Amino acid sequence: MMKALFLCLVLAALPAFGEYQDTPLAPIALYTQFQQTPPPVVFKALQDEVGSIMAPSGLHFSWIAQTAASGSEDLVELAVITFSGKCDIVDLDPHRSVSGPLGWTHISNGVILPFAEVDCQGIRGFIQKQLRIISADDREEAYGRAIGRVVAHELYHIFANTTRHGSSGVGKSKYTVQDLLSARFQFEARESLALKTSKAHAALEWAAIGR
Numbered sequence: 001m002m003k004a005l006f007l008c009l010v011l012a013a014l015p016a017f018g019e020y021q022d023t024p025l026a027p028i029a030l031y032t033q034f035q036q037t038p039p040p041v042v043f044k045a046l047q048d049e050v051g052s053i054m055a056p057s058g059l060h061f062s063w064i065a066q067t068a069a070s071g072s073e074d075l076v077e078l079a080v081i082t083f084s085g086k087c088d089i090v091d092l093d094p095h096r097s098v099s100g101p102l103g104w105t106h107i108s109n110g111v112i113l114p115f116a117e118v119d120c121q122g123i124r125g126f127i128q129k130q131l132r133i134i135s136a137d138d139r140e141e142a143y144g145r146a147i148g149r150v151v152a153h154e155l156y157h158i159f160a161n162t163t164r165h166g167s168s169g170v171g172k173s174k175y176t177v178q179d180l181l182s183a184r185f186q187f188e189a190r191e192s193l194a195l196k197t198s199k200a201h202a203a204l205e206w207a208a209i210g211r
């Protein structure tokens with residue numbers, strides 16, 4: 001039996017459909033705050049995975065450590081991501097798989113806010129049995145990719161401005177260990193379209209044209 005977790009609440013909402021033009025976009029500023037600094041390999045893998053998952057929608061990101069934020073960044077669109085718990089793969093327990101929420105996005109009075117939290121330790125605990133089976137050389141990268149998939153899920157809620165979920169792929173509401181560790185995991189066409197036709201996407205297009 002596969003284990004699955006709820007990433008966040010499922011509520012009814014429909015994406016707005018519009019026309020998508022293939023304009024290079026301005027980057028989205030992603031402010032990050034880590035409770036524990038991740039190893040460079042983990043951080044690079046998570047950034048690469050977010051970039052790869054979001055590439056079909058045209059969204060790309062400028063990662064800024066919150067402590068290094070100058071306040072003068074280009075703020076067309078932004079999100080703040082807080083990573084909690086241990087973000088490394090030291091002392092994995094091969095006998096335990098821990099279930100719990102992996103990530104969530106804040107909503108206030110029905111409005112989706114650009115603030116997401118990703119539970120590094122929760123993701124670690126959920127996949128640690130299978131992570132141990134992966135060769136030591138590839139383990140940090142696999143863990144970073146798994147975190148990146150949870151980040152991409154929350155960014156979808158924020159930038160598609162929707163609480164709805166897909167039936168499969170990165171936009172679905174529950175992930176299995178296999179989803180987090182498989183070689184490839186992407187959005188379905190519907191979620192990708194919701195990102196392409198979002199207000200955020202249009203604002204980033206206009207910002208790019210104005211440069």
Ligand SMILES: [Zn+2]
Pocket residue numbers: 007008009153157165172173
């Ligand atoms: Zn969700």
